[in-house]
Amino acid sequence: MRYHSSRTLRDSDRQQLYRALDVFNIAAYFATADGKKELFGFGAQQETDVPEKLAGDIIFGGYAFDDQVIENSKLMNGIWFVPTIFVEIKQDKIYFESHSVSAFDNWIMQFKQATTKNMISRDLIGEIDWPTRTQKLIDVLATDEKLKKVVFGRQQQYALSEAVLISNLVQALTSQKNTYHVILKYQTELFISATPERLVKVSAGKLRTAAVAGTIRRGDTLIEDRLLGEMLLNSHKNQQEHQYVVNSIDQKLQGLTTNLQLPVHPILLQNKQVQHLYTPIVGDLIATYTVLDVVRKLHPTPALGGVPQEQALQYIKTHEKSPRGLFAAPIGYYTAHNSGEFVVGIRSMYVNQATHMATLFAGAGIVQDSNVAQEFKETDLKFEPMRQLLKRYANDN
Numbered sequence: 431m432r433y434h435s436s437r438t439l440r441d442s443d444r445q446q447l448y449r450a451l452d453v454f455n456i457a458a459y460f461a462t463a464d465g466k467k468e469l470f471g472f473g474a475q476q477e478t479d480v481p482e483k484l485a486g487d488i489i490f491g492g493y494a495f496d497d498q499v500i501e502n503s504k505l506m507n508g509i510w511f512v513p514t515i516f517v518e519i520k521q522d523k524i525y526f527e528s529h530s531v532s533a534f535d536n537w538i539m540q541f542k543q544a545t546t547k548n549m550i551s552r553d554l555i556g557e558i559d560w561p562t563r564t565q566k567l568i569d570v571l572a573t574d575e576k577l578k579k580v581v582f583g584r585q586q587q588y589a590l591s592e593a594v595l596i597s598n599l600v601q602a603l604t605s606q607k608n609t610y611h612v613i614l615k616y617q618t619e620l621f622i623s624a625t626p627e628r629l630v631k632v633s634a635g636k637l638r639t640a641a642v643a644g645t646i647r648r649g650d651t652l653i654e655d656r657l658l659g660e661m662l663l664n665s666h667k668n669q670q671e672h673q674y675v676v677n678s679i680d681q682k683l684q685g686l687t688t689n690l691q692l693p694v695h696p697i698l699l700q701n702k703q704v705q706h707l708y709t710p711i712v713g714d715l716i717a718t719y720t721v722l723d724v725v726r727k728l729h730p731t732p733a734l735g736g737v738p739q740e741q742a743l744q745y746i747k748t749h750e751k752s753p754r755g756l757f758a759a760p761i762g763y764y765t766a767h768n769s770g771e772f773v774v775g776i777r778s779m780y781v782n783q784a785t786h787m788a789t790l791f792a793g794a795g796i797v798q799d800s801n802v803a804q805e806f807k808e809t810d811l812k813f814e815p816m817r818q819l820l821k822r823y824a825n826d827n
């Protein structure tokens with residue numbers, strides 16, 4: 431038996447659903463960058479680390495970035511689940527689906543306003559040798575005949591005074607405009623991302639992806655902002671970094687799609703802290719391929735890995751301090767009707783509620799012409815969405 435219902439969205443619904451994210455042991459939240467759609471998965475009818483084993487109307491989850499295993503974590507090595515309860519908010523409507531709960535209004539009523547917590551976060555020593563290691567990488571890129579680009583990751587740990595309430599985090603996330611807001615929860619582990627980067631969306635046979643690579647900060651005034659944007663559009667180094675991604679997506683999608691449309695020049699994608707070079711790409715997915723086929727084929731694009739892919743991934747494995755887990759990895763959902771959407775888990779953090787530790791992630795595309803000081807600043811800016819989230823969370827309460 432499957433129960434469906436839908437009705438007009440009420441003022442209290444969102445708060446109660448965010449609160450439900452605190453309550454369920456396994457949960458997912460996926461809000462699109464335009465803010466028009468929010469998906470919630472609560473509880474797991476089935477769960478696994480291999481999505482092919484699952485069957486359900488909708489499946490949430492994420493693959494780990496690569497095959498390195500993170501000790502003492504289930505979430506960061508990749509999880510997938512069919513929710514017991516699925517809720518979607520689309521504009522002013524709310525849709526509910528479940529095998530176990532028949533009356534949505536009774537169900538949602540149990541989630542009352544959370545008591546807020548007074549959380550304090552303290553940053554611990556990060557990777558102080560990141561600039562030295564990045565300079566070494568630039569030297570390698572200058573001499574190695576094959577290696578062209580490596581997206582080099584950096585992690586920063588924070589000690590939290592309390593376990594975090596997801597309901598408060600989601601609220602604080604709303605300050606990050608024009609980005610997806612994605613949360614995966616598995617028992618005491620959380621992964622949170624305010625990412626601007628869609629890996630793929632499939633809907634009614636249409637495939638949409640994008641190249642997002644090449645970064646500059648936002649300006650303090652309108653004029654400075656525009657000037658910085660123009661600098662980015664005209665920067666040879668950033669164009670090159672971006673073009674590797676466009677070419678790779680183009681190549682990978684041949685054979686999976688027809689009518690692939692790739693604009694010749696990138697445009698700007700602007701978030702709160704940074705702006706990126708952005709090339710939206712559209713095509714028709716050949717009907718024999720699934721959303722997951724596309725995810726597996728595209729990941730990792732050179733916006734997260736590098737060029738050539740295998741060599742860059744090996745470099746990342748050997749020279750980054752810790753495995754990435756869900757950082758820069760595909761996270762999202764797909765349905766039994768072969769639709770779905772996946773983003774890459776950047777501008778993100780991992781929270782362990784048992785140890786009260788948060789790990790923040792950032793990475794920068796390094797090419798031969800990169801400058802270490804600039805890349806260091808860029809990764810600092812990329813930490814900022816999650817740093818602000820922790821700060822806002824602390825201050826709001």
Ligand SMILES: C=C(O[C@H]1C=CC=C(C(=O)O)[C@@H]1O)C(=O)O
Pocket residue numbers: 581627642643644645706732733734758776777791792793794795796812
């Ligand atoms: C790896 C990250 O960003 C990627 C996505 C957009 C722009 C990037 C860049 O300009 O370096 C990176 O390739 C990150 O934010 O951690």
